[in-house]
């Protein structure tokens with residue numbers, strides 16, 4: 001433990017404690033958003049790694065990870081155990097448990113943050129403001145109907161910083177992909193549940209890659225499209241599915 005950390009009061013909410021510079025300000029609430037396959041989970045794990053390397057202690061949370069287990073799993077093969085946030089979880093309780101165990105929480109990372117409830121986003125904002133915790137949320141902005149997820153909408157309202165993550169996820173036409181179209185039998189579905197929870201389709205919630213690999217028999221898949229082709233329902237030439245560019 002470094003001298004700096006020893007100087008941090010056990011209860012960061014105690015306004016009468018001497019507060020180190022890092023806690024004199026509120027924490028920051030940041031939302032990094034983008035379409036599926038854009039590398040959000042990889043970025044989440046990288047930020048956790050960077051903070052942990054500086055000796056900061058974090059809480060890594062996830063809602064509905066694509067693996068079905070409480071962990072953050074990126075498509076490039078990195079995983080990290082995480083705490084699953086349930087529908088009724090009060091995120092502040094997760095932090096209080098750490099405090100009760102004598103641990104500080106310097107930062108919180110939430111993957112699949114679009115599935116948070118608006119109330120849980122409010123709890124994260126409170127943790128940033130009142131406990132000086134930096135909160136990094138990663139997720140998708142809009143669902144397959146191009147409507148904001150409730151959690152993402154609340155993050156747009158409250159976050160200090162909004163950062164689009166765009167790691168070259170392209171529509172078949174070559175424009176940046178912005179919308180996750182839900183597709184069955186080469187038709188875009190515009191009605192249905194926002195969160196598909198059936199076992200066979202769990203991987204389809206946010207993942208075209210998983211849908212391809214382990215659910216070939218499932219006819220529902222996701223495809224990233226630009227706004228124009230999402231509006232028109234144009235999935236492109238058959239060979240250009242799954243966001244790939246044509247070579248011609």
Ligand SMILES: [Zn+2]
Pocket residue numbers: 171172173174175225226227228229
């Ligand atoms: Zn397009």
